Amino acid sequence: MDKFDKFKKKEKFVEEKSYPGIADPIMRPVLTEKINKAADDFQTLAKTNHATDKDYQDKIKIGLDRFADIYINIDTEDRERICFYFEELMDIVGLESSGGHLNNFMYGFDSNEK
Template identity: 55%
Template structure:
């Protein structure tokens, strides 16, 4: 980096300047929120200026040298961080930007954004994508994971579907098949079939995401975890559902 010849003079002027005072638009700042913190914060800012001055006087200063001093300087605010409101944090960064301008440093490497917001909003989270053995696509970005289900292709495969009747009425599936209250049936359902109950519920294999349910009256709840044991779902069942009174689906 090429340091301006008058950098030391600029640092001296910067250190002498009164800080954390109210400023008008366009760089509006209401002034420090807690007056007794002014000398404390001023000293910490001036220490960063002194650190920059030492780097200037070193041999062949680099971006990383200044960025290291920014990290050290911001760490000095750690003990008082909760006493800095948003405007004060922004002012701390504004002063550091002034020091960066003196030496021609273009980037703090995201440190100023992290100091203000707790993270760097410019930093784009890395995204990873993979496909499982079933063709489902998983996309992870930070702590968030999205799933794009694989398109289902019908192959006339048979699946076992467990259905428990938790209503007070029998549920008719066909002329001969009924599910009595508090009883269940396990259906061998081919992926080209539609299983239609007389209460308006339909189970079918769609063109996109496999087993789908038409449930306009909120009567179907899926079963999993401890409820598989509670309802006596056999191990071979690939899907398990309970039919509840209208509107009680959860």
């Protein structure tokens, strides 16, 4: 549970080696709040001690859907960073796959579908 708290406290969308920082600084608190809600969703599931991969994948979908109202205002690098944060959450719980939700968010389709 400490990992979730540490994740939520971490400053997000700031400049790093492979990321120039958020394109529109006004959006930082909005995006951070949405990411932290996803962390809360994951933490709540983790506390049950019997969440399945599908449960977490459903929470990823819900979390990404929170960005729908501002999606057109988020540039590609910031969308990649959002996916990066979801991958961090997946790592915390040992989830291997988003069930295609991250690809859908980034590219509009699931690359695993045939």
